Amino acid sequence: MSAGIPDDALVQVRDLRKYYPQADGFLDRLVGESASVRAVDGVDFAIERGETLAVVGESGCGKSTLGRTVLNLEDVTGGEIEFDGDEIAGLSDREMRPYRRRMQMIFQDPLASLNPRQSVGSILTAPMEVHGIGDDDDDRLERARDLLERVGLERGHVDRYPHQFSGGQQQRVAIARALTVEPEFLVADEPTSALDVSVQAQILNLLSELQAEFDIALLFITHDLSVVRQVADRVAVMYLGEIVETAPTERLFAEPAHPYSAALLSAVPRIDPETRTDRTLLTGTVPSPIDPPTGCRFHTRCPAVIPPDDWRGDQPAFRAALAFRNRLLDGEVDPDAAAARLGTDDVDAIATYLVEQSLPAEIDALPESAAETVSEAARLAATGADDEATALVADAFVSPCETQRPRRVAAADGVAAGDVDLAHGGDAGWAACHRNDPEGPGSPVADD
Ligand code: SF4
Numbered sequence: 001m002s003a004g005i006p007d008d009a010l011v012q013v014r015d016l017r018k019y020y021p022q023a024d025g026f027l028d029r030l031v032g033e034s035a036s037v038r039a040v041d042g043v044d045f046a047i048e049r050g051e052t053l054a055v056v057g058e059s060g061c062g063k064s065t066l067g068r069t070v071l072n073l074e075d076v077t078g079g080e081i082e083f084d085g086d087e088i089a090g091l092s093d094r095e096m097r098p099y100r101r102r103m104q105m106i107f108q109d110p111l112a113s114l115n116p117r118q119s120v121g122s123i124l125t126a127p128m129e130v131h132g133i134g135d136d137d138d139d140r141l142e143r144a145r146d147l148l149e150r151v152g153l154e155r156g157h158v159d160r161y162p163h164q165f166s167g168g169q170q171q172r173v174a175i176a177r178a179l180t181v182e183p184e185f186l187v188a189d190e191p192t193s194a195l196d197v198s199v200q201a202q203i204l205n206l207l208s209e210l211q212a213e214f215d216i217a218l219l220f221i222t223h224d225l226s227v228v229r230q231v232a233d234r235v236a237v238m239y240l241g242e243i244v245e246t247a248p249t250e251r252l253f254a255e256p257a258h259p260y261s262a263a264l265l266s267a268v269p270r271i272d273p274e275t276r277t278d279r280t281l282l283t284g285t286v287p288s289p290i291d292p293p294t295g296c297r298f299h300t301r302c303p304a305v306i307p308p309d310d311w312r313g314d315q316p317a318f319r320a321a322l323a324f325r326n327r328l329l330d331g332e333v334d335p336d337a338a339a340a341r342l343g344t345d346d347v348d349a350i351a352t353y354l355v356e357q358s359l360p361a362e363i364d365a366l367p368e369s370a371a372e373t374v375s376e377a378a379r380l381a382a383t384g385a386d387d388e389a390t391a392l393v394a395d396a397f398v399s400p401c402e403t404q405r406p407r408r409v410a411a412a413d414g415v416a417a418g419d420v421d422l423a424h425g426g427d428a429g430w431a432a433c434h435r436n437d438p439e440g441p442g443s444p445v446a447d448d
Pocket of ligand 1: 258300303306401
């Protein structure tokens, strides 16, 4: 085991990749070669026994694919998955058999994951039978009753069917089923997001209790940072297939090092007014995982995106100019709609309207040359010269965040993280943002 990773790290993932080929898709025909959805793209983490690592990110960031891939339920495109010292990436179903019992999954929708035609007794005893647990049928049924009691249901519920339970109770049954084979590693994929808020906390408490009781390593996948604090020891924040920050939970909530983590946290309701921060609304659409942005993948939406050295204005002005550029490049600037809305063909009027609608700042806030570029691009767009307009802004507003890939840097002391920290993160964790890198562009933060 590498120095620095705790000896009891049960799961270690290095440079894990999962791509889905898009055969015969539109892009195929366009570029003449197979494009891939890069659902998971170079992920590293480690989980100790008895520890909970939460993976957090918006819908479509690849976190659910990550959970299935770590369990080898998906073919791995590249990278390593070490479970209790053994490499399991790429093992066949037969080779995985000894490990299946030791790793289980809990899904978002408990009813969909439970066979409606089987009684709860059958649902719970079937995995035991497959894995040779229990002396006989009576013993297995007794174990099932014990487990139901342990997850807060009644022993007599073995005779019931899934539809006879509430959503929260169904999730308790699903948790009991996962525990029947005494797993060491559990992946819980949004286990509470289909439940009423009132029962979410109960299920989270149950998971935490069981995990501590059975010393289970838990990978907890969620889009909802507000539930993370209750369950997680550490958090990995995921964006477009990559982990952008790993941190102990308390540090992440107190002091997020990555602008994406900060934006997600700003949306979490806080009871304490002292810790309440203004909500950061992320602008722009989430880019496609088929063709992710160059450099830092978050640069198209990042509120802290770094201006180039020769930028004469402030950072918010650059952020606004970049948003205008991205809207133009994404085809969101629509002169026809503007003309229809204004009821005129006047190019100047349309160009002015396009700037008002697509530049999230007053044009006077931009340095003079940038304002001229924006106005000229809007004018070109208004005359139908789209290619010239996009070429103009594409060259004019280029952030180092777009051209340089950020390193993963330890959040505590600004030292580049080594291999060890990439997997576990250590006491402080790391973040992949130029803002945290003393040798990166744009540091320190305050200089713009
Ligand atoms: S590298 Fe640049 S774009 Fe990426 S998170 Fe940091 S400041 Fe934002």
